[in-house]
Amino acid sequence: MTDPVTLGGESDFPHADFDEKRAENAVRELLIAVGEDPDREGLLETPARVMRAYKEMFAGLHQRPEDVLTTTFDLGHDEMVLVKDIEVFSTCEHHLVPFHGVAHVGYIPSTDGKITGLSKLARLVDVYARRPQVQERLTTQIAEALMRILEPRGVIVVVECEHMCMSMRGIRKPGAKTLTSAVRGQLRDAATRSEAMSLILR
Ligand SMILES: Nc1nc2c(ncn2[C@@H]2O[C@H](COP(=O)(O)OP(=O)(O)OP(=O)(O)O)[C@@H](O)[C@H]2O)c(=O)[nH]1
Ligand SMILES: [Zn+2]
Secondary structure: OOOOOEEOOEEOOOOOOOOHHHHHHHHHHHHHHOOOOOOOHHHOOHHHHHHHHHHHHOHHHHOOHHHHOOOEEEOOOOOOEEEEEEEEEEEEOOOOOEEEEEEEEEEEOOOOOEEEOHHHHHHHHHHHHOOEEOHHHHHHHHHHHHHHHHOOOEEEEEEEEEEHHHHOOOOOOOOOOEEEEEEEEHHHOHHHHHHHHHHHHO
């Protein structure tokens, strides 16, 4: 088994296997706890459905970034590559409700021009989004994985999300957006960073 990699202060991989039966039982218990009857007709299939939904939403716990950043080419392209507006659906680890928005992922390839397929950047976002998360860690993990695997000269990751835990409950401020960024390598230089930010925010 691969050694766990610690990123953003949390173990990245591996995690225990998804336990379907346990998840179903837990949903059934939760329905009882909130005052529902899990044996009424409309709820009979709900524990199994919720189990499958959680399995999908947390599938990233069982994936490594290396599994998705598979295709790398040496194109000799050594200027910035930026994929904007990658849809993000993640789950707040504090309340287990969704947060949703977009990620912008850019990097300056290594001097020998090692790049990856554009879709792989979106797949990488999903590996980390499909876990119980906080937005800061999601942002950092994407940046660190790119640095480790592509060995680029620099990386910038900006994530903009609305957190349902702030919209539908608690402070109830729908529309508030949280922006987080992680910048590594040459993209920390003021001029390069501001060029990237102007491309991202326009
Ligand atoms: N930094 C950060 N905080 C988050 C994220 N998602 C949710 N939170 C916050 O986590 C905090 C948890 O605060 P607690 O006081 O422990 O929980 P709570 O009583 O439910 O807090 P309220 O949401 O203020 O009602 C809240 O302020 C949330 O807004 C995230 O991705 N990053
Ligand atoms: Zn939350």
